[in-house]
Amino acid sequence: MESKTTDKKSNSKDEKEVSNSINEFIAEGKYEGELKIGKWTYSLGDTMLSVTWEVLNSIDDKTLKFNVLKEWEEVKTEKALYYAYLNKNAEISSLEYCTIIKNEAKGLSLKEYMSLSYESFYNDTSEILLGHNIQLLEFQNNKAILGKYETEIDQRKYTTYICYIKDLHSIYDFSYKVENRNMSIFEKTVFGDFVSGFTIRNNSLISLNDQVLQARPVIFHDKQQQKI
Numbered sequence: 001m002e003s004k005t006t007d008k009k010s011n012s013k014d015e016k017e018v019s020n021s022i023n024e025f026i027a028e029g030k031y032e033g034e035l036k037i038g039k040w041t042y043s044l045g046d047t048m049l050s051v052t053w054e055v056l057n058s059i060d061d062k063t064l065k066f067n068v069l070k071e072w073e074e075v076k077t078e079k080a081l082y083y084a085y086l087n088k089n090a091e092i093s094s095l096e097y098c099t100i101i102k103n104e105a106k107g108l109s110l111k112e113y114m115s116l117s118y119e120s121f122y123n124d125t126s127e128i129l130l131g132h133n134i135q136l137l138e139f140q141n142n143k144a145i146l147g148k149y150e151t152e153i154d155q156r157k158y159t160t161y162i163c164y165i166k167d168l169h170s171i172y173d174f175s176y177k178v179e180n181r182n183m184s185i186f187e188k189t190v191f192g193d194f195v196s197g198f199t200i201r202n203n204s205l206i207s208l209n210d211q212v213l214q215a216r217p218v219i220f221h222d223k224q225q226q227k228i
Contacts, residue, residue, distance in 0.1 A: 025189070029053070034204050035067050035197050042186045049186045053197070056082065061102075067197025069190070072098065086178060095153065096182065098194060101173040110164055111136065111218070113171050114145050117162065118220055121149055128152040134162075134218040142167075142206050145218065159183065161191040165206050172198070172205060 029040030036053035043049075051069050058064035058081055068074070072084035079101070086096040103113075114134065121129050134147030145164040150157065160177040176191040192208045199205065 027189075033202060034199050035065065036193065042189055044185060047185060049184060049190075051190070053193075058082075063201050065199045065202070066100065067194060069194075095156075095158065096178050098176040098191075099174070100198070101175075103171045103173060105166060105169050105171050108171065110143060110145050110166050110171070113164055113166075113173075114218060115220075117164070117173075121151070126153060127158075130157070132220075136216045136218055137212050138214040139206065139210050139212060144206055144208070146208070147218070156181075159187070161188060163191075163195045163208075165195075167200065167205060174198075 024044075026043045027040065028043075029036055030038050032055065035055050037055060039050060039052050041048060041050050051071060053067050054070050056066055056068050058066070060081060064081065066082065068082065068084065071088070072086060073088045074082065074084045077083050080099045081102050082098075082100040084098055085094060086098065105113075108116075118132070121127070121132075128151060130150040130152055132147060132149045134145060137144045137146055142165065145162070147162055149160045149162065151160065152158070157180040158177055159180055160175055162176075163174040165172045165174075174191075174195045176187075176194065178187055196204060196207045196209060
């Protein structure tokens, strides 16, 4: 979904944020500092979604706090800062998940890291890569790789939203995978809020709702990223 949210942060955690736009996407809820807290409602026309945002503190890095949905089922793993199934019934939803992984940059640029990610999707023998749509976005104070992969597993089609952001010596890797038949029009919005609700020392790593100064497509040729 390409809808644009017009909510604004408040210094008061009791104040609700409401878009004044009548025919546009509306997000309504409360902030606590930089992070969403409690019930949030997303609406577009007659379609509405209500979720509950919570704030987690990273066990591995005390400087990190981030937003997650109460509806997600967290799975503890040493390989990720956060890993969760998208609903409580993990037996059914094990292929639908969201995750945050922190990797050492080791001199890699975002585009080079993206190439490694693409190779992983391309070479995955259990998953057929049907297509992708990926961009390099430039904001005022940071850059991000943002996009999605379309894949198929056992005749079921999935969409995986991805976002990669570099901060000093680390690259933060956000993924959100959902089966197409279970997707709502708000799926991309929830992923965007998941990424934007990630803070380091109480400062947002990035906000995908900020003005994009430049957007360039990331194109692959012969499994290699085009130099851009």
